[in-house]
Amino acid sequence: MSDEVLRFEELTVDFTVGGTTQRAVDRVSFGVRPGEVLAVVGESGSGKSVTALAALGLLPPNATAGGRISFGGADVLSMSRAELTALRGRRIAMIFQDPSGALDPVFTIGSQLVEMxxxxxxxxSRGAARDRAIELLGMVEIPANRLKYYPHQLSGGQCQRVMIAIAMACDPELLIADEPTTALDVTVQQEVLDVLLAMRSKISGAIVIITHDMGVVADVADRVVVMRKGSVVxxxxxxxxFDRPAEEYTRTLLNAVPRGGARPQAGSAGSAEPVRVVPALAIEDLVVEYRGRRGKLVRAVDHVDLELTPGEITGLVGESGSGKSTIGKAVLGLAPITAGEIRVGGQALSTASAAILRRTRAGIGVVFQNPAGSLNPRATIxxxxxxPLAVHRGVRGAELRTRVEDLLDSVELPGAWAGRYPHELSGGQRQRxxxxxxxxxxxxxxxxDEPTSALDVSVQATVLELLRSIQERLHFACLFISHDLAVVDQLCDRVAVLSHGALVEQGGRESVLRDPQDAYTVRLLAAAPVPDPREQAHRRGLRLAG
Structure with a gap:
């Protein structure tokens, strides 16, 4: 259509790997209208990001594209290198998923803005460009003195704001945002989305947002394109x-979104007095401090008391920098304990001998946020x-192979996959x-620690269901660290809320998430997007009015 900013017509993208050709995008057609926010959703591997990269001519050398991508009357796929260079950043800009990876770590954010x-x-002139850089930082609510900061000196949300400022530097006609809020906590996510929408009103441009978060879609999108296995469904x-999805796959995606109140509160039935048992984890008056810049002490955890009983899942929530992961690291012996005590199964870690510590920590399992980083790429799965079985239990040979196959089977992976490497598995399979x-x-x-934050909704739902079923079978206690309150609501029995290292509220899931007593908890809940465009519009209206 002539009034569209961008149009994909029968787009195909094939990748050639080891002499084999694999189709990643299969005859995709859709357009982007002026001034709209278009969301492109689908599972990992559906072709969302590849489609977006094709619009900027950023496909890798082993990719072959066909069809047509119309922008400004020209076909992007037939543009020369010089034409693509003039297009990127000037007329079409892109915000990538990982701002810390997209920003150059050896240059200040000011120099990167000025360069763009x-x-x-x-x-x-360089002076005029610097003035423009300060103006752009102001538009994304970052102080001018941050021009001299390096990316590592900024939080994840601030780095993402810098990426938005860089993308907006030349007032582009189209902005493509690829998972711009993945792994951000709910309040920072809300701020980043607010900035994106404010930028749209200032430049009158269109936005394509690629995401797996249906709450984000409900909050900001005007229209939605659903992709599956390289095709638009x-x-x-x-x-x-959201009201009347036409396709079964779309209904499956929406049904996979975690929703509040979906599970009864554990232990709510009956009135018998609980039997006192030794806590699986007891954190008593914990303080963790780090030596910061210029030798200044920074308190990451401030006098926290927390207790987990056997068989209980406790969600630990809060914004980035609240101390959630630091507490998890302290339990694992990966963060220094300044004061207080941590007891695992009644054993105080501070007074334990090396042999007892080794035995105690063998009884602690850990699942990290990024399985691609926590699994050795040179070791088979x-x-x-x-x-762990070989190191702590001395299991070897045929017995070890059998135990490994049984463990893979318990997480619903074929035992025959034991010889595969992590790069041969999807993100959800690696997390299993x-x-x-x-x-x-x-x-x-x-x-x-954030085990599902980077997974799309259907894979996330599968991993959560698997984790819950294994926990019910093995009856271990679980400290579930997350910024996704809907996931916490779906999985956890109790919830503890952290703010600036201090515990501000804790209790049963129903009481904390349905009737929060602390203003910080109320703010967290209000910032969490829900998969309902009408409710999100109402919330956004209240925020603007306030």
Whole structure:
């Protein structure tokens, strides 16, 4: 259509790997209208990001594209390198998923902003470009003195704001945002989305947002394109899609979204007095401090008391920098304990001998946020799963192979996959391997640090269901660290809320999430997007009015 900013017509993208050709995008057609926010959703591997990269001519050398991508009357696929260079950043800009990876760590954010501005406006002096950089930072609510900061000196949300400022430097006609809020906590996510929508009103451009978070879609999108296995299965206005999804796959995606109140509160039935048992984890008056810049002490955890009983899943929530992961690391012996005590199964870690510590920590399983980083890429998944058994239990040979196959089977992966490497598995499959490794020693306590934050909704639902079923079978206690309140609501029995290292509220899931008493908890809950465009519009209206 002539009034569209961008149009994909029968787009195909094939990748050639080892002499084999695999189709990643299969005859995709859809357009982006001026001034709209178009969400592109689907599972990992559905072709969302590949489609977006094709629009900027950023496909790798082993990719072959066909069809047509129309922008400004020209076909992007037939543009020369010089034409693509002029297009990128100037007329179409992109915000990548990982800002810390997209920003150059050896240059200040100011120099990177100035470079972007002068690359497309060479007539501007360096002073004028610097003034423009300060103006852009102000638009994304970052102080001018941050110009001299390096990316590592900024939080994840601030780095993402810098990426938005860089993308907006030349007032592009189209902005493509690829998972711009993945792994951000709910309040920072809300701020980033607010900035994106504010930018749209200032430049009158269109936005394509690629995401697996249906709450984000409900919050900001005007229209939605649903992709599966490289093809478009449905396109609809956002209210139509949520109210009356036409395709079964779309209904499956929406049904996989974690929703509040879906599970009865554990232990709510009956009035018998609980039997006192030894806590699986007891954190008593814990203080953790780090030596910061110029030798200044930074308190990451401030006098926290927390207790987990056997068989209980406790969600630990809060914004980035609240101390959630630091507490998990302290339990694992990966963070210094300044004061207080941690007891695992009644054993105080501070007074334990090396032999007792080794034995106690063998009873703690851990699942990290990024399985691609926590699994050794040079070891097979069988070796990764079997390593704890070999190191702590001395299991070898045929017995080890059998135990590994049983563990893989327990997380619903074929035992024959033991010889595969992590890069041969999807993100969800790698996380299953991480869970298998974590439960290999039958732990009494499991630490799960953001285990589903980077997974799409359907894979996330599968992993959560698997984790819950294994926990019910093995009856271990679990400290579930997350910024996703809907996931916490679906999985956890109790909830503890952290703010600036201090515990501000804790209790049963129903009481904390349905009737929060602390203002910080109320703010967290209000910032969490829900998969309902009408409710999100109402919330956004209240925020703007307030």
């Amino acid at each position: 501005i002068r690359a497309h406006q060479p007539s501007l 449905e396109t609809a206005e956002v209210h139509e899609l 069988g070796q990764s799963v079997g390593e 391997v991480s869970i298998a490794r974590a439960i290999s020693l039958d732990p009494a306590l499991l630490i799960a």
